[in-house]
Amino acid sequence: MSDLKALADAVINADIDTAVAETRKAIDAKVDVQEILDKGLIIPMDEVGLRFSKGIMFVPQMLRSAKTMQNCMELLMPFFSKGDISFKGKIIIGTVKGDLHDIGKNLVSMMLEGAGFTIEDLGVDVAPETFVTKIKETKADIVAMSALLSTTMPSMRNTIEALKQAGIRDSVKVIIGGAPVTENFAMEIGADAYAPDAGYGVVKAKEILNLS
Amino acid sequence: MIIVGEKINTSRKRIAEAVEKRDADAITEVARQQAEAGANYIDVNAGTFLEQETDCLCWLVETVQQSVDLPLCLDSPNPKALAEAIKCHRGEPMINSISLEPYRYQALLPVVTSRPCSVIALCMAETAMPTSIKDRVQAGTQIVARLTKAGISLGKIYVDPLIQPVSVDTRMGKEALGAISEIMNKFPGINTICGLSNVSFGLPCRHLLNRAFLTLGIGHGLSAAILDPTDNRLMATLRAAEVLLDRDEFCGRFIEAYQKGLLAD
Numbered sequence: 001m002s003d004l005k006a007l008a009d010a011v012i013n014a015d016i017d018t019a020v021a022e023t024r025k026a027i028d029a030k031v032d033v034q035e036i037l038d039k040g041l042i043i044p045m046d047e048v049g050l051r052f053s054k055g056i057m058f059v060p061q062m063l064r065s066a067k068t069m070q071n072c073m074e075l076l077m078p079f080f081s082k083g084d085i086s087f088k089g090k091i092i093i094g095t096v097k098g099d100l101h102d103i104g105k106n107l108v109s110m111m112l113e114g115a116g117f118t119i120e121d122l123g124v125d126v127a128p129e130t131f132v133t134k135i136k137e138t139k140a141d142i143v144a145m146s147a148l149l150s151t152t153m154p155s156m157r158n159t160i161e162a163l164k165q166a167g168i169r170d171s172v173k174v175i176i177g178g179a180p181v182t183e184n185f186a187m188e189i190g191a192d193a194y195a196p197d198a199g200y201g202v203v204k205a206k207e208i209l210n211l212s
Numbered sequence: 213m214i215i216v217g218e219k220i221n222t223s224r225k226r227i228a229e230a231v232e233k234r235d236a237d238a239i240t241e242v243a244r245q246q247a248e249a250g251a252n253y254i255d256v257n258a259g260t261f262l263e264q265e266t267d268c269l270c271w272l273v274e275t276v277q278q279s280v281d282l283p284l285c286l287d288s289p290n291p292k293a294l295a296e297a298i299k300c301h302r303g304e305p306m307i308n309s310i311s312l313e314p315y316r317y318q319a320l321l322p323v324v325t326s327r328p329c330s331v332i333a334l335c336m337a338e339t340a341m342p343t344s345i346k347d348r349v350q351a352g353t354q355i356v357a358r359l360t361k362a363g364i365s366l367g368k369i370y371v372d373p374l375i376q377p378v379s380v381d382t383r384m385g386k387e388a389l390g391a392i393s394e395i396m397n398k399f400p401g402i403n404t405i406c407g408l409s410n411v412s413f414g415l416p417c418r419h420l421l422n423r424a425f426l427t428l429g430i431g432h433g434l435s436a437a438i439l440d441p442t443d444n445r446l447m448a449t450l451r452a453a454e455v456l457l458d459r460d461e462f463c464g465r466f467i468e469a470y471q472k473g474l475l476a477d
Binding site for chain 1: 259260262289290313315379380382415416
């Protein structure tokens with residue numbers, strides 16, 4: 001068995017050259033690509049997220065690990081025939097209407113992708129109707145919303161209302177986050193989960209879909 | 213350097229509890245400490261109270277102004293809360309903040325022109341956060357033009373270049389500092405202002421980065437800052453930087469701070 005631990009360590013340490021070399025080695029050794037993806041890339045990225053949430057790792061390290069993973073993914077992609085990769089689920093993400101802040105949302109999006117979710121990022125200032133349309137179109141499992149202003153937090157409530165109106169509230173889970181957002185607010189507006197940071201975003205996403 | 217004391221913000225647990233209980237003593241204590249430490253304005257922010265924000269903000273304005281003889285910095289993204297708070301305020305407040313975002317601009321312009329006040333103007337474009345110096349100067353120039361046309365003099369405008377974390381993009385410190393220089397050169401008599409903590413998001417030893425950023429900001433012409441004036445090390449850094457840039461006549465404020473025992477090494 002090729003040593004995926006070396007690849008996993010290289011992802012955690014954000015050592016791009018070693019990670020790319022190890023990925024090549026594993027491909028050459030005919031290791032199952034799904035296994036390379038899961039054990040060599042996704043599991044270490046989960047670890048990076050956890051260490052970030054605990055304050056042991058920091059944002060630039062997380063970014064670099066994600067970049068390391070992306071470079072390795074590029075090598076793996078040609079070996080997956082279409083529809084062959086098993087993804088954890090589909091997530092629609094965006095900053096809510098009236099709010100232009102994107103930094104936190106981008107970090108969460110990147111970590112979710114690193115954890116093996118398929119992400120569709122709708123950007124900033126996303127209207128409730130846009131969320132609804134996209135969720136219907138993509139049959140997303142989760143919608144993740146960000147707000148950085150106390151004045152735009154009500155847009156989260158409005159979006160959840162719009163999901164109910166459209167009759168799709170039961171078919172999609174809702175995660176929210178952002179500096180002024182709290183667990184209490186999440187419960188009050190009927191979200192399924194609140195994520196205090198990008199690391200927890202991944203933990204919560206897996207939790208609400210009952211993934212390990 | 214104009215110092216806006218940032219501590220009366222309901223995102224801090226102690227302040228939220230004091231506002232909830234309408235505990236005037238707790239609030240006036242924090243206001244007095246900041247005034248004694250050299251604040252020129254006391255920021256008040258009750259954003260976490262959402263629907264009750266306006267009531268809480270007005271209570272904070274009245275409570276703080278009963279205990280310290282300073283103008284306040286009325287801090288909210290909510291135009292309705294600011295419109296009410298400005299009516300409760302004695303003297304000339306600073307309004308924090310207006311931007312080119314259409315709803316916010318239209319709702320706030322009548323407020324900031326309704327009575328004498330200073331106003332913080334964000335370098336935010338209508339539809340996106342700035343990243344480069346150019347983005348910031350462009351948005352800053354546009355909002356300064358509109359505010360001066362509405363009758364607000366340059367000296368009462370505080371341009372906030374919007375500070376973004378260097379952890380996410382290492383160019384962000386330089387881009388904000390460059391914008392401060394350009395805006396100060398382009399509009400003589402204007403002010404620039406910023407908060408310090410965004411720059412260090414996502415990194416360890418944030419206080420160290422915040423202090424270094426303040427020094428660099430002052431070096432680039434920053435004329436005001438929103439900070440914790442009771443942080444002795446931060447204030448010592450600020451006083452030292454002012455001396456070194458010929459912004460403290462006869463080193464007066466530096467020596468005074470030393471004699472009051474406020475200068476931590």
